[in-house]
Amino acid sequence: MSAVTEQRTETSRDVPAGTRGRAFLSLFKALGRGWIRDRSQIFFTILLPLMFMVLLASVFGSGDTAASRIVAVGDVAVLDGADPDEFTVESASDLDAALAMLREGDADAAVVQDGSTVRIYPSATNSTSGAIASGRLSSLVDDVNLEVLSAAAPDVPVLATDVEEADGGALQPIQYLAPGILAWGVAISGVFGAAGTIVDWKRDKLMRRLRLTPASVGTFLGAKISVNLVVAVVQTAVFLAVAAVGFGLRLSAWTWFAVPLVLLGTFAFLAIGVVIGGIAQTSPAAAGLSNLVTMPMAFVSGAFYPLALSPQWVQWLSYASPMRYLNEALQSVVVYGESPAAVLPQIGFLAAFAVLVALVSWKTFKFDEL
Amino acid sequence: MDAAIEVADLRKTYRGRRTGEVRAVDGVSFRVERGEFFGILGPNGAGKTTTLEIVEGLRKPDSGDVRLLGRSPWPHSPELTRRLGVQLQASAFFEFLTVAEQIGTFAELYGAAKARAAEMLDLVGLAEHANMRCEKLSGGQQQRLSIACALVGDPELVFLDEPTAALDPQARRNLWDLMRAINDEGRTVVLTTHYMEEAEALCDRVAIMDAGRIKAVDSPAGFVRKLDAPTRVTVAAGQLDDARIAELALDGTASTADGTVVFETRDPRKLLTALASDGALEGLAVRTANLEDVFLHVTGREWRG
Numbered sequence A: 001m002s003a004v005t006e007q008r009t010e011t012s013r014d015v016p017a018g019t020r021g022r023a024f025l026s027l028f029k030a031l032g033r034g035w036i037r038d039r040s041q042i043f044f045t046i047l048l049p050l051m052f053m054v055l056l057a058s059v060f061g062s063g064d065t066a067a068s069r070i071v072a073v074g075d076v077a078v079l080d081g082a083d084p085d086e087f088t089v090e091s092a093s094d095l096d097a098a099l100a101m102l103r104e105g106d107a108d109a110a111v112v113q114d115g116s117t118v119r120i121y122p123s124a125t126n127s128t129s130g131a132i133a134s135g136r137l138s139s140l141v142d143d144v145n146l147e148v149l150s151a152a153a154p155d156v157p158v159l160a161t162d163v164e165e166a167d168g169g170a171l172q173p174i175q176y177l178a179p180g181i182l183a184w185g186v187a188i189s190g191v192f193g194a195a196g197t198i199v200d201w202k203r204d205k206l207m208r209r210l211r212l213t214p215a216s217v218g219t220f221l222g223a224k225i226s227v228n229l230v231v232a233v234v235q236t237a238v239f240l241a242v243a244a245v246g247f248g249l250r251l252s253a254w255t256w257f258a259v260p261l262v263l264l265g266t267f268a269f270l271a272i273g274v275v276i277g278g279i280a281q282t283s284p285a286a287a288g289l290s291n292l293v294t295m296p297m298a299f300v301s302g303a304f305y306p307l308a309l310s311p312q313w314v315q316w317l318s319y320a321s322p323m324r325y326l327n328e329a330l331q332s333v334v335v336y337g338e339s340p341a342a343v344l345p346q347i348g349f350l351a352a353f354a355v356l357v358a359l360v361s362w363k364t365f366k367f368d369e370l
Numbered sequence B: 001m002d003a004a005i006e007v008a009d010l011r012k013t014y015r016g017r018r019t020g021e022v023r024a025v026d027g028v029s030f031r032v033e034r035g036e037f038f039g040i041l042g043p044n045g046a047g048k049t050t051t052l053e054i055v056e057g058l059r060k061p062d063s064g065d066v067r068l069l070g071r072s073p074w075p076h077s078p079e080l081t082r083r084l085g086v087q088l089q090a091s092a093f094f095e096f097l098t099v100a101e102q103i104g105t106f107a108e109l110y111g112a113a114k115a116r117a118a119e120m121l122d123l124v125g126l127a128e129h130a131n132m133r134c135e136k137l138s139g140g141q142q143q144r145l146s147i148a149c150a151l152v153g154d155p156e157l158v159f160l161d162e163p164t165a166a167l168d169p170q171a172r173r174n175l176w177d178l179m180r181a182i183n184d185e186g187r188t189v190v191l192t193t194h195y196m197e198e199a200e201a202l203c204d205r206v207a208i209m210d211a212g213r214i215k216a217v218d219s220p221a222g223f224v225r226k227l228d229a230p231t232r233v234t235v236a237a238g239q240l241d242d243a244r245i246a247e248l249a250l251d252g253t254a255s256t257a258d259g260t261v262v263f264e265t266r267d268p269r270k271l272l273t274a275l276a277s278d279g280a281l282e283g284l285a286v287r288t289a290n291l292e293d294v295f296l297h298v299t300g301r302e303w304r305g
């Protein structure tokens, strides 16, 4: 027995004060390392939102800045004075050939000039750029008329228009897309992350094993949540940086306040994920359920499409989506440069939502399954 | 000094929607002394894991009392868990970590020195795999890492839940040596298993468990002795005539089947000497009673572990 005692003192396990802090740090390190090495996590939280931004920015952003592609059938005199920044002109031998080009999406509008009548055929294939092209052609015709009239009657005053962009150009598509996509990115990494983690714990029993170490469950959960919060902040920083540098997003002086907003949102989305993880038994089930929840939530949140342009029922439903509040708050603070005081209602709703869902997850969760 | 474990009248019923009520643990009591190697032997579904989880403090029993090193395992206390080492039935690891990082994390959680982690990897023979990802380890290597993690905090009391299940025979023997060494260092070891030979080879005392109850507790030798079963001696038929068989079977029984003659005797030495002098040792097999016979005797049904 004495040999045993000696051996015990050799490998002494006297534990200094602050063990809780040390346990937290080692758990944080272990879980953080695991996160960084999991390629699917990096994809979902960092790359997927960036891919969405590229995709949506090119869908919503191209039509109104690029020059309209016009097919002139025969001789179209009015196009002689066209600004090459606004129009690129091709010619076609007859109308049928021109219409075929419209169908293929190779042109935005076809034009035939028949004496004093300019006939415009906007593209139906790409109706937005078709409408833009036809609007530009109309104003080109107006300009030509104005010149002719002014030359004929130089004493008659005429009205002229000068277009200024609202918000100093802040409503470029990227300005409303970026906060929405960021809110969505934070939502999916929170929901999918938490649901997947819970299902993993059910399978690999890591949580049970850790409950039998001197570290408490609270320390472990704290470390796990901290990893997710750090991830959300990094995700936000990377996303906003890419949006600003690569896509011309103009960041306001209040942009830093996106951090507390994203952290608050992450709490709400993690709580949703915990509820899902409590119900699902397998990883595919967790992913499926997460989709089922985040898709409608994103759809009605105004994240990808302005709520003001959405049908009334979508606007009503949006009040139930936490993404709506995160999106609105991010937009106000990051894009419009409003102070945090202006988004207090959104913060209140998000916080209330987070607390409510956290309560639900606490009540419904079966710790026995872990 | 308190016993390492004292368990009184544990009961636990699972209520599932599909499975209905399962009485997994149905009035279990036992006591494990310090320094002892204690085994819980039973077929799958006997309730071994549930019992162990209740004793460890992972599950709350419906009723009954548990004392671990003199105190209740519930609620969680760092002072108690620091003295325990646990290997769960399924290996539980942090995802995407290497072997060294894995045990390093456990070492930190137990407040053990870094050197201790390396020492334990060495002990279980995983030192050369230190930089391998845990998910790449074979089943046996994962079990050994799991045991290393259980030992890294220098525990007084070690729980091992079927550590050798699904291992090949060689890996199983290696793990037996390791478990013996753990116990020889003075640690109390509680092992569950459904391998008879394992319980027989390792345990000071064995509790035979079936259908949620502990049927009997004794040392493997004590069980066999109490069973007082005859030794079975088998030789190929055709070497002895019927008269000689009857003569040799005088102090026991003899039967002929499938080209063999089977003697059951209380005096195997005398019988074997006689067979040797007759030169009738072809196809000889001697089988003394083992825990398998004990199980049959104790539970009234055939072993099908």
Ligand SMILES: Nc1ncnc2c1ncn2[C@@H]1O[C@H](COP(=O)(O)OP(=O)(O)O)[C@@H](O)[C@H]1O
Residues within 6 Å of the ligand: B014, B015, B016, B019, B022, B023, B024, B042, B043, B044, B045, B046, B047, B048, B049, B050, B051
């Ligand atoms: N979480 C659970 N829910 C419902 N039934 C369970 C659960 N765990 C085990 N059981 C059932 O309880 C019984 C005992 O299981 P277990 O303790 O795992 O036995 P063993 O470890 O001896 O194989 C089995 O019938 C098993 O199906």
Ligand SMILES: [Mg+2]
Residues within 6 Å of the ligand: B048, B049, B050, B089, B162
């Ligand atoms: Mg079991």
